[in-house]
Amino acid sequence: MKLVGYGNRWSVAPGETIRFMVSAEVPSYEAVIVRLIHGDTNPAGPGFKEERVPGAIEGSYLGRTQTYPSGSCVLVPSSPDFDLDATAPMTLRAWIWPTTPGDRAQGLLTRWDESRWAGYAVALDETGALAFWTGDGQGGIGRATTGVPLRAFAWYLVEAIYDPAAGSVSLSQQPVVAWPRDETAARTTAETGVRADSAGLPLVMAAWCGGDGERPPMAGHFNGKIDGPTVERGGATVAVWDFAADIGSARVTDASGRHHHGVAVNMPMRAVTGHNFSGREVCFRLAPDEYGAIFFHDDDLEDAGWEVDFAFPVPADLPSGVYAARLRAEDAEEYIPFFVRPPKGTTTAPVAVLLPTSTYLAYANEHITWRNPDSPVPHDPLDFLEPADHYVVAHRLMSAYDHHADGTGVAFSSRLRPVLNLRPKYRTALLRAPQHFAADLYLTDWLEATGHRYDVLTDDDLHAEGVDLLRSYKVVLTGNHHEYWSGAMLDAVEAYLAGGGRWMSLTGNGYYWPIGIDPARPHAIEIRRGRNGTGTWRSATGEDYLETTGEPGGLWRDRGRAPQKLVGVGMAASGFDAGLPFQRTPGSFDPRAAFIFAGVGDEPIGANGLMMGGAGGLEVDRADAALGTPPHALVVATVAGFSDSYTRAVEEVTQADGTQGGTMDPDVRGDMVFFETPHGGAVFAAGSITWTSSLSANGYDNPVSTITGNVLRAFAAAEWPP
Numbered sequence: 001m002k003l004v005g006y007g008n009r010w011s012v013a014p015g016e017t018i019r020f021m022v023s024a025e026v027p028s029y030e031a032v033i034v035r036l037i038h039g040d041t042n043p044a045g046p047g048f049k050e051e052r053v054p055g056a057i058e059g060s061y062l063g064r065t066q067t068y069p070s071g072s073c074v075l076v077p078s079s080p081d082f083d084l085d086a087t088a089p090m091t092l093r094a095w096i097w098p099t100t101p102g103d104r105a106q107g108l109l110t111r112w113d114e115s116r117w118a119g120y121a122v123a124l125d126e127t128g129a130l131a132f133w134t135g136d137g138q139g140g141i142g143r144a145t146t147g148v149p150l151r152a153f154a155w156y157l158v159e160a161i162y163d164p165a166a167g168s169v170s171l172s173q174q175p176v177v178a179w180p181r182d183e184t185a186a187r188t189t190a191e192t193g194v195r196a197d198s199a200g201l202p203l204v205m206a207a208w209c210g211g212d213g214e215r216p217p218m219a220g221h222f223n224g225k226i227d228g229p230t231v232e233r234g235g236a237t238v239a240v241w242d243f244a245a246d247i248g249s250a251r252v253t254d255a256s257g258r259h260h261h262g263v264a265v266n267m268p269m270r271a272v273t274g275h276n277f278s279g280r281e282v283c284f285r286l287a288p289d290e291y292g293a294i295f296f297h298d299d300d301l302e303d304a305g306w307e308v309d310f311a312f313p314v315p316a317d318l319p320s321g322v323y324a325a326r327l328r329a330e331d332a333e334e335y336i337p338f339f340v341r342p343p344k345g346t347t348t349a350p351v352a353v354l355l356p357t358s359t360y361l362a363y364a365n366e367h368i369t370w371r372n373p374d375s376p377v378p379h380d381p382l383d384f385l386e387p388a389d390h391y392v393v394a395h396r397l398m399s400a401y402d403h404h405a406d407g408t409g410v411a412f413s414s415r416l417r418p419v420l421n422l423r424p425k426y427r428t429a430l431l432r433a434p435q436h437f438a439a440d441l442y443l444t445d446w447l448e449a450t451g452h453r454y455d456v457l458t459d460d461d462l463h464a465e466g467v468d469l470l471r472s473y474k475v476v477l478t479g480n481h482h483e484y485w486s487g488a489m490l491d492a493v494e495a496y497l498a499g500g501g502r503w504m505s506l507t508g509n510g511y512y513w514p515i516g517i518d519p520a521r522p523h524a525i526e527i528r529r530g531r532n533g534t535g536t537w538r539s540a541t542g543e544d545y546l547e548t549t550g551e552p553g554g555l556w557r558d559r560g561r562a563p564q565k566l567v568g569v570g571m572a573a574s575g576f577d578a579g580l581p582f583q584r585t586p587g588s589f590d591p592r593a594a595f596i597f598a599g600v601g602d603e604p605i606g607a608n609g610l611m612m613g614g615a616g617g618l619e620v621d622r623a624d625a626a627l628g629t630p631p632h633a634l635v636v637a638t639v640a641g642f643s644d645s646y647t648r649a650v651e652e653v654t655q656a657d658g659t660q661g662g663t664m665d666p667d668v669r670g671d672m673v674f675f676e677t678p679h680g681g682a683v684f685a686a687g688s689i690t691w692t693s694s695l696s697a698n699g700y701d702n703p704v705s706t707i708t709g710n711v712l713r714a715f716a717a718a719e720w721p722p
């Protein structure tokens with residue numbers, strides 16, 4: 001990828017400005033703003049469609065490369081309190097839980113500048129043993145080590161006591177759980193020999209400085225937890241950091257009274273169990289004294305922090321829609337999408353499309369599906385990789401589906417970095433078709449092709465503004481995979497429906513996972529996967545609760561908010577071989593549903609589709625009165641008869657006995673439902689991810705298009721019932 005970039009925001013209104021950051025391995029590139037209509041290049045469909053938006057940013061820009069400051073740590077400002085060469089011995093101590101000891105040298109408590117070999121560091125050396133280094137910045141280095149590697153995923157109390165009078169350091173590493181024959185406990189005392197020049201260096205936890213300057217690059221990142229770091233001099237406390245005090249924020253508080261407060265960089269995971277976790281409680285709010293740890297990773301990344309290359313002030317008359325900055329140079333092309341919403345408090349159409357930006361973010365730079373050797377698809381995804389796929393692995397960009405280097409799940413995802421799968425034309429190696437953002441352009445294309453005016457809104461807007469965002473729309477349509485919801489977003493939809501709003505839920509596996517958002521860091525979402533659900537990792541014991549909000553993670557259905565209560569259907573099954581058409585049910589002949597099927601006979605509904613070849617597929621949702629489907633909801637169509645590639649969702653399986661496949665389990669199916677809500681509101685739920693990929697078949701003349709159009713026209717009308 002010779003061109004990669006990101007915007008400082010995803011949602012923007014006319015009159016506001018979006019800034020673009022670009023890394024280019026070419027001398028220059030051309031930039032233009034385009035409106036995106038259809039994002040799939042598949043010749044079986046309408047093909048790629050975009051429209052140039054003439055404007056001031058159009059032109060040529062100089063290329064430059066920008067880099068990723070990945071890796072989390074804590075920075076504490078420099079202080080003479082942390083200088084070694086005083087009169088009394090200095091002690092640096094912490095509990096640590098290393099997860100990749102021996103991978104390479106990793107910083108624990110450091111004032112170390114790698115570029116000059118200056119300062120001092122308590123670290124794990126390249127073998128994974130506790131070490132202490134001093135450097136004078138003139139080439140002299142003193143190294144002491146216990147010579148005994150620590151075990152991974154085990155708690156240790158580690159300590160370094162520097163004695164300036166003797167010029168020596170005593171190192172100790174003691175496992176918290178002391179087993180007989182454990183040979184990883186070690187103590188040693190060694191001369192350091194070299195003076196530590198740490199002048200001006202910050203005190204860093206879980207990394208060290210890779211240079212100096214205002215915003216030094218960081219290096220030597222530690223994978224693992226640190227708990228209760230302390231600095232003492234001559235028996236007096238200099239600093240003692242309480243990581244439990246500021247859970248959910250980037251603040252790090254020094255409880256010593258000496259104000260050596262710090263800041264956590266790149267969103268390391270907090271609200272994680274500490275060295276003394278007992279299981280007495282499993283929520284950090286109920287036992288904060290057992291949650292004094294921070295979990296650091298060398299691939300955490302909150303903000304790439306790139307320099308701005310150009311900015312686009314959105315003109316007052318630019319229609320709401322999906323747009324992108326398109327960059328081109330030589331054979332390179334990059335799209336940086338963004339969403340233009342109407343100005344706050346206004347609407348420009350009776351119809352709104354709510355695009356699932358929280359789900360885009362959860363999947364941002366996802367690569368586990370094709371790196372998984374047990375891929376569930378019949379083809380080998382490795383044969384269908386795109387340059388973007390290689391790029392995310394080479395630059396260690398993580399989604400909330402991927403795993404850190406130590407195998408633990410990624411809990412945060414930020415949009416202040418390039419998102420390589422948020423682009424038109426992109427096809428996932430898993431499906432060999434668009435998913436997520438590019439697949440949501442099936443809907444915008446159909447709206448344009450069939451003459452429906454629409455506003456574009458995002459999850460970001462809904463979370464921030466609640467029901468006020470939706471209130472003036474006659475009807476709101478969702479994305480094709482609208483999976484991640486904050487409590488505020490769900491509250492807004494409930495209030496919209498209670499007030500007479502009409503909701504077209506065009507998603508499969510929707511309304512599924514809770515997310516947390518820290519108001520001070522609205523560019524990132526947090527996910528704790530808890531104990532249950534279709535995902536790629538589980539939370540560790542005691543780490544189910546969202547640090548940003550204190551709420552339980554896991555599934556919304558396990559918190560009394562099953563999707564069936566909201567839209568009539570919820571996650572039933574997923575599969576990867578093929579999509580199938582829906583068939584009408586007796587409920588579809590109820591007079592209440594007549595408007596939905598005007599012009600539709602009893603032919604299969606969605607026998608073609610650009611994703612998986614059918615309108616019912618990938619993930620399908622079913623009605624279930626026990627989970628809250630309203631009693632008057634009509635199931636108007638069903639897709640069933642899947643192969644055993646489709647299996648029942650794990651949260652519905654109490655005993656895995658070989659009967660969960662599509663050929664055996666009658667609940668491996670998708671239901672399409674319709675029901676009325678108070679004050680003239682209504683819900684239509686398609687119950688499948690691939691529904692909208694069938695809209696354009698046969699020149700937009702097909703049952704999926706007819707049904708979607710019938711519902712949209714009726715829902716947008718003033719008179720009700722239709």
Ligand SMILES: [Fe+2]
Nearest residue numbers: 481483509619
């Ligand atoms: Fe999903």
